Amino acid sequence: MAVSAPGSDALRRARELSLAGLLGALGLLLPIGLHALGWGGKILLPMHLPLVVAAFVVGPATAASLGLIVPLLSAALTGMPPIAPPIALLMSLELAAKSGVISLLYRKLRLPMWLALPAGLVADWAVLALAAIATAGFFHISASPLKYVWAAVLLSWPGTMLQLVAAPLGVAAIERRLPRLAMERNPGRAPGDAARAAGEDREG
Amino acid sequence: MDIAPLLSVEGLSYAYPGGPPVLRNVSFSVRPGERVAVLGPNGAGKSTLLWCLVGVLRAEGRVVVAGTELTPRTESQVRSMIGLAFSDPDDQLFMPTIGRDLAFGPRAAGDPPEQAELKARFAARQVGLPEALFDRAPHEISSGERRRAALAAVLTLGPDLLALDEPTNSLDAPGCAGLAETLAGLPCAQLVATHDLDFARELCSRALVLVQGQLAADDEMEALLADAERLIAYGLAARSGKRSAR
Amino acid sequence: MMIGRLDLYVRQDNRLHRLDPRAKLAAVAGFLAGAMFAPVRPPWALLGLVALLGAATVVARVPLRIMARRLVAVGIVVGFPLALSRLGGEMTRLAGESLAAKSLLVAASFLVLAATSKPWELLEAVSRAPLLAGFAALAQFILRGVDILAAEVTRSNLAAALRAPRASMRVRLGGLIAVSISLLGRAAARSERQGAAMALRGFDGHFPPAPARALPVYDLLWGAAFGLASLTIGVAARWI
Numbered sequence: 104m105a106v107s108a109p110g111s112d113a114l115r116r117a118r119e120l121s122l123a124g125l126l127g128a129l130g131l132l133l134p135i136g137l138h139a140l141g142w143g144g145k146i147l148l149p150m151h152l153p154l155v156v157a158a159f160v161v162g163p164a165t166a167a168s169l170g171l172i173v174p175l176l177s178a179a180l181t182g183m184p185p186i187a188p189p190i191a192l193l194m195s196l197e198l199a200a201k202s203g204v205i206s207l208l209y210r211k212l213r214l215p216m217w218l219a220l221p222a223g224l225v226a227d228w229a230v231l232a233l234a235a236i237a238t239a240g241f242f243h244i245s246a247s248p249l250k251y252v253w254a255a256v257l258l259s260w261p262g263t264m265l266q267l268v269a270a271p272l273g274v275a276a277i278e279r280r281l282p283r284l285a286m287e288r289n290p291g292r293a294p295g296d297a298a299r300a301a302g303e304d305r306e307g
Numbered sequence: 308m309d310i311a312p313l314l315s316v317e318g319l320s321y322a323y324p325g326g327p328p329v330l331r332n333v334s335f336s337v338r339p340g341e342r343v344a345v346l347g348p349n350g351a352g353k354s355t356l357l358w359c360l361v362g363v364l365r366a367e368g369r370v371v372v373a374g375t376e377l378t379p380r381t382e383s384q385v386r387s388m389i390g391l392a393f394s395d396p397d398d399q400l401f402m403p404t405i406g407r408d409l410a411f412g413p414r415a416a417g418d419p420p421e422q423a424e425l426k427a428r429f430a431a432r433q434v435g436l437p438e439a440l441f442d443r444a445p446h447e448i449s450s451g452e453r454r455r456a457a458l459a460a461v462l463t464l465g466p467d468l469l470a471l472d473e474p475t476n477s478l479d480a481p482g483c484a485g486l487a488e489t490l491a492g493l494p495c496a497q498l499v500a501t502h503d504l505d506f507a508r509e510l511c512s513r514a515l516v517l518v519q520g521q522l523a524a525d526d527e528m529e530a531l532l533a534d535a536e537r538l539i540a541y542g543l544a545a546r547s548g549k550r551s552a553r
Numbered sequence: 554m555m556i557g558r559l560d561l562y563v564r565q566d567n568r569l570h571r572l573d574p575r576a577k578l579a580a581v582a583g584f585l586a587g588a589m590f591a592p593v594r595p596p597w598a599l600l601g602l603v604a605l606l607g608a609a610t611v612v613a614r615v616p617l618r619i620m621a622r623r624l625v626a627v628g629i630v631v632g633f634p635l636a637l638s639r640l641g642g643e644m645t646r647l648a649g650e651s652l653a654a655k656s657l658l659v660a661a662s663f664l665v666l667a668a669t670s671k672p673w674e675l676l677e678a679v680s681r682a683p684l685l686a687g688f689a690a691l692a693q694f695i696l697r698g699v700d701i702l703a704a705e706v707t708r709s710n711l712a713a714a715l716r717a718p719r720a721s722m723r724v725r726l727g728g729l730i731a732v733s734i735s736l737l738g739r740a741a742a743r744s745e746r747q748g749a750a751m752a753l754r755g756f757d758g759h760f761p762p763a764p765a766r767a768l769p770v771y772d773l774l775w776g777a778a779f780g781l782a783s784l785t786i787g788v789a790a791r792w793i
Contacts, residue, residue, distance in 0.1 A: 111379065114363070116758040118748030121401065124694025125740040128702050131695065156737065165691070172692050180561065180667060182627040182660030185652070186585060276734050277741040282324055363749045386753050397701060398746035403673030403693055415755035420764035444673075446700040464754065 119161050123169050129153035130173040148262030154198055155266050156273035158205035160284055166206035170198030193234050200230035210288060216271055224263060228256055312336035313496050314468055319368035321359050329355045330366065331520045337496050344507035345500040347517035348542035353500035357470045361391050373467055390466030394473035396457035405456050406441030412464045430459040434489050451482050468496045475503045504543060508532055516541050561667035569613040570669045573768050574678035576776025577666055583780020584662045587787030593651045598790030605783055606662055615668045627660040672696050677763045690760045705736060
């Protein structure tokens with residue numbers, strides 16, 4: 104039964120936490136599933152996809168927190184991504200930046216998705232480069248950090264394409280079920296089609 | 308002597324954003340300690356009614372609980388008086404362990420941990436949930452135990468009115484009978500949305516019937532169940548004589 | 554708990570299982586730092602860390618076959634770059650060995666931690682730090698989400714398998730995509746109800762703090778000793 108209608112602050116916060124938890128869980132499960140199928144995590148970036156979707160449906164602070172936590176949680180629970188060398192830390196920082204920027208642009212500043220998503224990707228690469236430079240020195244990694252970043256960006260191009268294609272589909276699937284998301288983003292707009300489409304989910 | 312109603316609903320109407328009306332001008336009351344069934348076919352508005360009573364869905368009309376009218380400012384007070392048990396207990400169990408879930412409500416209300424623990428234990432005893440399950444995660448216990456845990460989680464707040472949404476979902480016949488016995492032993496008033504007429508007959512003395520969002524009947528349970536034509540007209544029974552049951 | 558098992562806890566009763574989670578986290582933090590600093594060549598520092606971890610595994614009575622099985626996935630992932638690195642120069646080979654050795658060592662330490670502690674106990678320990686309470690609460694929801702989604706995925710996969718037992722890879726892939734999108738929608742709907750459940754039980758945006766619990770001195774000493782020993786081995790080897 105759908106109960107998606109605007110509510111009090113506590114209700115909004117509770118729903119956001121719950122939704123973030125489920126999407127964060129997908130961020131943990133997808134890489135495990137793909138690894139089990141033998142498909143490359145570094146290429147398809149399976150952890151990134153649910154967190155990018157989450158960035159469009161929760162607030163910036165929650166989105167950034169998700170990006171920060173999920174890689175570290177995955178490292179603690181499954182050993183991947185590795186903590187040493189600090190790949191999990193780099194992923195945390197890049198995902199936090201990407202998710203935070205996307206959410207800020209889409210939900211707070213109400214920019215369209217085709218602007219917010221590429222902006223998030225750019226933020227991701229920028230933070231990854233900065234973090235790689237910072238951690239290389241601290242952890243005495245002699246390989247060139249910028250070469251690492253460039254290699255990572257090139258290698259993960261299929262994953263980036265997947266985010267550009269699949270993330271909007273995922274967001275649409277969620278917004279269809281939760282008309283309040285569209286209403287919260289556009290308070291002056293009439294509920295309209297999204298809400299009507301959600302009507303099929305209702306039970307007595 | 309007339310007892311003041313615990314719950315008074317007047318002219319309740321609700322439509323989901325952009326959708327047709329799901330509740331239309333529903334009015335009824337519930338006395339303290341009374342057990343009332345909300346019956347109706349699928350899509351009648353039973354669950355929506357319960358969600359409106361606790362203010363999750365903002366409906367038109369008046370809802371007054373123990374003299375307090377439901378408004379955005381009073382909703383937390385009203386929610387402390389009405390405990391809503393969901394049709395799917397998994398939606399209601401969100402803490403890592405059963406014990407912590409039961410203690411969540413009292414802790415959120417400001418009770419110290421020891422007090423919250425006491426309330427959790429008491430509520431567990433009320434519904435026959437073994438304390439040995441307190442350290443288990445929700446996915447580690449059976450669906451019947453999860454249903455009892457979800458009920459206990461609501462009871463820790465000591466509600467005056469317990470609202471239950473399809474409580475017999477996925478319960479077998481002994482489970483249903485056990486749940487009816489448990490609920491009959493609770494002192495609070497109860498409003499039970501269900502399509503299980505046998506369960507409703509065991510537990511409740513009065514029935515409200517919703518048809519397409521409107522209150523079609525407010526009658527004694529036995530009188531309603533004895534009238535086959537009315538049951539068929541309300542969509543609670545098929546022409547062949549088979550009633551909605553387990 | 555989920556497809557495969559994400560729940561790594563091994564039910565035992567020993568000193569390490571009973572150790573306060575905060576002490577265990579401190580021990581792992583020290584071990585992590587030691588592994589970061591330890592050079593790959595000469596290998597005596599890494600061997601020292603392996604010995605420390607081995608001792609912890611023995612005390613915890615975690616069956617070695619379970620540890621080995623859980624390390625296989627990590628081994629496969631780091632094995633590929635290790636093999637590739639053999640084709641490069643000396644620096645590349647060293648980087649490959651460092652990646653492989655340290656990844657396995659750190660993963661093993663987290664696996665011992667996970668085998669001896671329930672996830673929510675660790676999160677509760679983390680939540681006591683004021684700045685980390687919010688993160689711990691979110692992590693708790695993520696772990697609960699894993700249970701819920703894993704059950705839904707299992708049911709969906711089973712339903713798909715029963716309806717199309719001899720489906721081709723293309724059909725299975727299409728099914729996987731459809732299940733994923735449907736799962737997103739169902740997860741969203743469930744999150745609304747779960748959020749409502751929290752609000753109905755008085756959630757006001759802040760979680761009640763975890764009950765205060767004193768850290769036993771004995772546990773603190775053991776955790777600190779393990780962590781410091783690891784750190785000392787790594788730092789000493791780096792500087793000698």
